Every structure is written in structure tokens, then in C-alpha cells.
Amino acid sequence: MGKGINVGGNSVVSVNLKGQSIVLLVANLQDSINYYKGLGFTEENIGGHIHMNHGAVTFILHEAKQVSDVRPNSSVEGGLYFDAFCYTSPAGLKHLYEVFLSKGVEIVNGPHWSEGWSEMTIRDINGYCIAFGA
Secondary structure (H helix, E strand, O other): OOEEEEOOOOOEEEEOOOOEEEEEEEOOHHHHHHHHHHOOOEEEEEOOEEEEEEOOEEEEEEEOOOHHHOOOHHHOOOOOOOOEEEEOOHHHHHHHHHHHHHHOOEEEEEEEOOOOOOEEEEEOOOOOEEEEEO
């Protein structure tokens, strides 16, 4: 349900945000596009920005001017163990695990399977840790 925002007077507008895009600064744009395509993402060029989409998840890839500028939050002291978190179903998570294994993707945490919550984290070619949970 959207949150009502008073825009002046008695007028209230309901705002229902429907998704998010996460910007990933990458070392090599084409290598990153190929990597995510290999994991089942689709490429979309929107106004010169490369969007890699998978369901409701969108990574906007932006090539760094200097490779040393690519510094995932998960790689700095005090950072979380993931840079992005993607939610799916238990069956979807198991399918992703099989895809990751078949593609040689680096799994840095998990998978941890349980009835109430299951999770795993991968590290992509730029060092971003992407967690998946169900």
C-alpha cells in the first residue's frame, strides 16, 4: 500500500514505489554485461545506461574511469557482507544455486538451507557480493 503524502492544502497523493535499481561501478562494461547475461539477466539500454534486469531486480552498470575506483561496500572494513540483496522463492533460490554452480560463480557464503530462511552470497567479477534469500 502506498504512503499518502500531503502535497499542499487538502490534496494527498498516494506513492507506491515499485522497485529499485542499484548502480554498480564496474571495471569493464562489456565483461560485466556478459557476466550478468550468463546468469540469466537481460540487457536493456535506457538513455545510454545499461540496465541488467532479472525479475524486479535491476543493476545499472556504469564503467569506472579508473579500475581502482571500483570498491564494493562489502570490501571495506565495517561494510556489510553484501552489496545488494535479492529475494526469491525457495525453488528459485535452489535453481539459482544450480546455475551458479554450472557457471563457476564464486559462492562466498552458503548456501544455508533451512525451512524458515535460506540464503547464499556470490561475488561477481567486480568484487560485488550479491546475496540471494528465500
